[in-house]
């Protein structure tokens with residue numbers, strides 16, 4: 015099963031365009047410029063965003079989970095100095111447009127690579143692992159995938175148990191919560207492990223990505239259970255057995 | 260980076276005149292410009308560094324600044340102030356905020372209007388009058404036309420309030436090149452010399468607004484990490500502590516009716532502010548106000564009594580500070596400085612509250628009234644291409660999103676996102692064969708759509724009729740460095756696309772502004788002439804009054820010729836004052852001045868002898 019998935023994922027590996035790029039303004043060769051691919055080394059014109067540029071390539075870092083925060087910041091400041099629209103306040107509209115477009119993408123990239131959760135999402139969507147088109151407008155929420163059977167079952171059992179015997183409800187809920195916390199912790203460790211595997215393989219171990227995507231789905235179900243338990247506790251809050259804890 | 264000049268066409272910018280920085284404050288406004296590498300505040304036409312943000316009517320025409328301010332009590336029903344509190348807000352939005360104002364606020368189509376004499380004006384129009392005065396002051400100080408500006412707003416202003424500020428600028432004949440956040444502007448002035456680096460918080464308590472911003476300063480980069488605030492908390496609210504107490508006592512002694520007197524309310528407010536300011540240096544102060552039916556209201560305040568009441572109000576600054584720190588991912592100990600900005604930060608109680616919140620003594624070394632304007636001037640200089648070693652990286656203060664099914668807000672760009680910013684998300688339909696979707700653009704932090712600010716609504720039509728959940732509609736947000744939002748929606752299957760630039764829901768459309776500008780073009784000349792007339796009158800009247808006051812008494816000491824000459828000049832000045840020719844008034848005033856040299860000598864030696 016594992017190898018079958020590898021094939022699927024490898025097929026959707028992003029293309030890296032290695033052809034020669036020319037400045038849209040003066041046609042000079044862009045490769046080799048200090049701020050490649052953002053600015054033309056010859057005329058300083060900010061280049062339009064091109065197909066295949068992503069959060070990692072924009073900041074010139076490798077698409078891995080381990081990112082060095084102070085390096086990212088130094089890089090981000092360097093790019094901002096050169097590319098911010100304030101630097102093109104009086105430039106021609108095309109240059110301004112490119113600068114706004116490029117800078118807004120760089121801002122987004124900087125934000126997503128510094129936050130562990132966003133970094134994960136960014137990497138997964140870069141390698142097209144997991145469903146990224148989800149939010150629903152004027153409409154209902156998307157299904158977050160099927161919940162892990164085992165957890166779902168014990169949640170239903172808990173609800174039944176609480177209804178059947180309110181006297182032991184508090185203990186049962188606490189137990190359930192503890193098991194959730196334990197699972198959550200285990201997932202964190204698993205995730206860190208898989209991230210390390212991916213990084214050590216220099217981004218070759220796509221199975222690790224699939225594993226992470228799977229864990230994330232379970233974690234998100236786990237988090238929704240945490241919220242449900244909280245609600246359950248609130249609902250029973252007035253009963254003499256539970257107090258208000 | 261000399262290549263960049265190919266695009267920055269710096270020269271054409273220079274020839275278009277200076278770009279000034281403007282702090283359009285609730286109570287005071289300033290205009291500044293970077294000259295010889297340093298920001299300088301430009302003097303007002305009345306010779307002051309600050310122009311009170313007050314508009315009053317003199318002979319049916321609006322006047323702005325110090326003169327208008329003096330009318331606040333003298334002619335309360337013809338004077339408006341603190342209109343920044345109304346800017347970009349709908350009438351419903353203002354409930355609670357307006358019953359404390361001694362002028363009338365009237366509901367209008369979407370926008371609230373204030374009554375000045377028998378005319379109604381929007382807050383945008385009043386703000387434009389203030390901006391026009393600042394523009395004229397800058398032109399007088401610089402000796403050249405000023406047509407472009409950077410204007411500051413509270414960081415926590417929402418999109419409508421920003422757009423309204425921009426509209427006011429346009430209405431005043433200014434191209435607004437950038438709207439900058441006030442605390443961020445202050446940080447530019449603070450970090451100008453590059454010696455100050457690291458993580459700082461700017462605590463900005465002004466006349467009507469509170470802002471907190473957390474920034475990282477590093478090698479000329481000013482990176483805003485988070486911002487928060489309260490657009491309805493400021494020095495004005497501290498004044499109300501005294502007013503509330505006075506009202507209670509006056510009500511007890513004289514009944515409710517007296518308190519509806521508009522002049523009394525204005526006098527109470529004015530006196531309250533004076534008491535507050537006095538308490539920033541004194542340990543006690545007396546509030547004393549004459550009552551309309553005779554008698555006075557008098558009350559002595561000790562500083563500690565005031566501080567106790569003020570403390571409660573100022574506690575409201577704590578939550579925004581903590582939220583900003585949290586959003587920045589920092590704790591108070593990480594900060595290397597807490598910078599105080601705004602008039603009320605001169606009060607020791609404000610400094611104390613800031614110290615309690617941040618656990619360190621705040622830095623009060625900046626000029627609290629002027630740093631914001633100075634920072635605006637620096638940002639203007641950056642946009643002019645003159646300052647190239649500084650750069651401001653600012654954020655949006657409030658989340659932007661769209662309404663989804665069930666009346667929820669789906670944020671697309673969270674608050675404190677660096678600008679320029681873009682975001683896209685894909686949405687779908689809820690019903691089978693649905694062919695159109697409403698895109699409702701929202702701003703705010705609440706989950707329920709209705710509790711956020713509605714920025715715009717538009718309809719994307721022509722969606723292929725498919726089962727619910729099948730269509731893919733991509734919504735794109737783009738915010739430029741100005742904070743102006745553009746929204747585009749696209750049906751990914753049909754390629755049908757629709758884009759809008761978000762316009763204020765409260766305020767003026769571009770067309771309305773253009774109409775006003777056209778109407779104003781003719782009146783500008785007459786406004787200027789009128790202003791000259793008012794200035795001439797204001798200068799001449801005291802001269803006349805003084806002369807008349809002393810003439811009778813000094814009669815015996817004057818020669819007959821001197822006396823007759825003075826009488827003649829008094830008469831011609833009176834005639835000139837009754838007319839509408841400023842030149843005639845100025846001339847007559849000079850003549851009287853010249854004729855009264857001897858009289859002045861007598862009066863002075865007389866008073867010396869008596870003292």
Ligand SMILES: Nc1ncnc2c1ncn2[C@@H]1O[C@H](COP(=O)(O)OP(=O)(O)OP(=O)(O)O)[C@@H](O)[C@H]1O
Pocket residue numbers: 283284285286287288343441464465466467468469493494495532535536537539600601602603604605606627628
């Ligand atoms: N010495 C002082 N002690 C106490 N308060 C003062 C002092 N001097 C000025 N103030 C108060 O400061 C306020 C005005 O401050 P400031 O000029 O910073 O506000 P603003 O820029 O006009 O308003 P905002 O920034 O909210 O739009 C007024 O409420 C005024 O009474």
Ligand SMILES: [Mg+2]
Pocket residue numbers: 282284285441465466601631
């Ligand atoms: Mg201010």
